[in-house]
Amino acid sequence: MKQLKFVGTILLLLYCSSCIRSKEKVIERPPLIWSHSCLEIDKVVLSDTATVLYMKAFFTPQNWIKIASTSFLTDDKGKQYILRSTEGITMGKEFYMPDSGEAEFKLIFPALPASVSSVDFSEGDNMQGAFKIWGIQLKSKTLPKLTLPKETKPDIHAVLPDPELKSGKAPLSVQILGYRKGMPTELNVSVCNPIDFPPTDIVLQLHADGTCSGDIPVYTNHAAVVRYAGKGFECFLAPGETTSLAINLHEIFRTQSRLRKEKHPYGKPVYYSGYLASLSQELAVVKPQFPSIENNDFARQLLSDLNGKNEEEVKEYFLTKHKERTELIAGLEVSPACKQVLRCETNLLYTSLISQTSSLVVQSYIVNNKLQGEEAQKYYNTRINKVPDNFFDVLKDLLSANETTVFYCPTTSYYIYIWGALKFEDTLIRSLGTNQGILFDLLHTAAISRQINDFTSIDGDRIAQLNAPFREIIKAKNDELLVKIEANKKKTGFTVSETGEVSNEDLFPSILSKYRGKVILVDVWATWCGPCIMANKAIKPLKEEWAEKAGKDIVYVYIAGENSPLGTWNNMIPDLKGEHFRLTNQQWAYFSSELKIEGVPTYFIVDREGNITSKMTGFPGVEAIKSKLTELMNKK
Structure with missing residues (x-):
């Protein structure tokens, strides 16, 4: 009986456990x-x-x-x-x-x-x-069905309109299909006009229904990139022309997912209507076949392919790749407008790569041989070769001085910036046999625009030398700058502080000693650092929330170097309430080495006794900084 009872108990337990499992x-x-x-x-x-x-x-x-x-x-x-x-x-x-x-x-x-x-x-x-x-x-094998917009059918005969160079507003509207409460409420629009690099970013706020709209300032017909859900969608803007996008979250996630990529599509990732909608829809489909330098996989493969090649071999490699891509574009069943944009982007890409041949040979060697730090810098400083004068003659077969399609390419401003930084204009003049045309107008206008963006006003004589309508564009930007400079003179809440006569070893302790007894947030930054600027905007509401604590319980210390141009620095700090130090190159070199600053922004949080309690490379987010500062401020 005991044995039978024991067996019965086992059967009962097995039955119970199977019941439990059945409820899973x-x-x-x-x-x-x-x-x-x-x-x-x-x-x-x-x-x-x-x-x-x-x-x-x-x-x-x-x-x-x-x-x-x-x-x-x-x-x-x-x-x-x-x-x-x-x-x-x-x-x-x-x-x-x-x-x-x-x-x-x-x-x-x-x-x-x-x-x-x-x-x-x-x-x-x-x-x-x-x-x-x-x-x-949890109960359905599919997602809730979306009401998808009517698809814009491609016009296979479409041609590009001639760009009209005039300033104006381009109405833009965006709908996020599948939007839910709690999702990010900001949508970024990168305005890719050909003279400003990096592109001008405009933030639009989404409504509760996932829609937003705004009038985007433009100089002419040109590209823009609407960014949401970790993905960018190219479109076109023009003064007075309305552009509309509907972004399909369900399909975006499916295509980005590692585990769900093979599922049945939920429609197209994006639907266009309005200005050049047919062209935008075509490009959204075919452009993934043509990655560019901003694509990490493309860049890695490029440096791998260049391994062991000299400058002439690299140039031939680029010309071969250019030919292959051009032939692929020619065989596409798309509109002439689509082919025109793709060819122009291909020409710009490979012209840019050829212009950087010597530098890319060095970068390829460093990457493929895993050189780092001083070893990599030493090789870079000693290896770059000067190529013969006729090395770039091939560019006349890739580039035109009067190609207006560049206005429709979102990366044009990047290439213009690169050629400006390389001082490549004289080479282009020799290669193309002219110094006249849209390309050179863009080079000159972009150079002046960069100075204005760096808070350097331009005299009227120099503006007058520009061709119309670029002259009017730059004059308007310069007038806006002059107004801002005057407004900055009236701003308060910031202090320009001197380091005093101290040794490099005593520099940082000396700065911190000025604020002993208070919690210090040290922001090591630069005027040209995009992440620094975005971080400062993100942290501004916290500083406003803590306005009464500023100077009493907490001090914000900003440290930059001479690599931040003085005029730019002077005109950016009025919007950064706190104590500002600008180090000499020698001080900056020692400071960066001693405190192991690997990049900007870098943040130090310092307690009331002057001890560094936290160091953060890169912006860790407002909440992380707020939490660390609050902890120290609560310690009396």
Whole structure:
């Protein structure tokens, strides 16, 4: 009887465990609306006791990710479920990615009610760079159906209109299909006019329905890039012409996903209407076949292919690639306008690469031989060769001085900038046999525009030398600058401080000693540093929130070097409330070496006794800085 009872007990336990297992629901690779991070969900297991997300991370090897302990799920009724535990990763701790760049772990949350059909995952709404995943489907094998716009059919006979050089406003409207509450509310528009590099960025705010609109300042017909969901969409703008885009989040995520790429498409990633919509739709389809230098895979392959080649061999390599791409474009079943833009971009790309041949030979050697630091710099300084004068004669077969299609190429301003930095104009004049034409107008106008962007006003005689209508464009920009310079003279809240007569060794301690007894945020920056400028804009609301603490509990110290032009620096610091130091080149070199500053921006957080408690290379986000400063300010 005891033995039979024991056997009966075992059978009862097996039955009970099978009942428990039967209540588990396993959802393999559930459909997602969007994840704007390196995380994807491989599987969801639902039971009466827990909700388990089986995560896969795809990120740069030896770089870390972190899952916040504040992470939560939100169900379709708005109820939140806080992260309970993890397996394979520790909450709140840095997890370094293996060499494969892939990792798996589990996130365990409380059980969900049976009625829940979808959830969102988030680390938190007030955390810079927080992981978020929207629309995790628990009951459906497909995503909610979107109402897709009517597709603009390509006009295979379309030709490019001649650009009209005049200033004006271009109405732009954008709709994010699949937009949900909690998704990013800002959309970036990079205005790719041919004379300003980097492009002018304009931020538009999305409404609750995922739409936004704005009048974009333009100089002529030219390209723009609308950025959302980690992806950019090229379009065209023109004075008085309306451009409209509908961006399909469902399809964007599918194409970007490592685990869901083979799923059935949810439509096109983007739909265009309005100005040059047919051309935009064509280019959106065919341009991925023609990567450029800003594409990391293209750049890596390029440097690999150049390994071991000398300058003449590199030039021949570029000419061969140019020919192959040109022939591929000729065979496309697209409009003449589309081919025209693609050919122009190809000509600009390979002209630019050939103009940088000597530098690319050196870069290829450094990368392929894994040279670093001083060893790489030494090789770079000693290796660059001067090529013969006739080396660039081939450019006359690639480039035209009067090619107006350049206005429709989003990367034109980059190439103009590169040729300006290389002082390449004389070479272009020799190669093309002329110093007249649109290309040279752009080179001259862009050079002056850069000076204005650096807060250097231009005298009227120099502006008068420009050809119309570039003359009017530059005059308007210069007039705006003069107004801003006068306005800056009236601004307060910033102080230009001197380092005094101190040794390099005592420089930083001397600066910190001025503010002993207060918490210090030190921002090492440069006027030409785009991430520095964006970070300063991001942190401005926090400084305004803490306005009463400024100078009492906390001090903001900004340190730049002579590589930030004095005129530019003088006119940028009025918008950065705090204490400003501009170091000499010698001071900057010692300061950077001693404190191991690997790039800008770099931040130091210093306690009331003058001790550095944190160092951060790159902008870590407002919340990270706020948290560290608050902790120190609360210590009396």
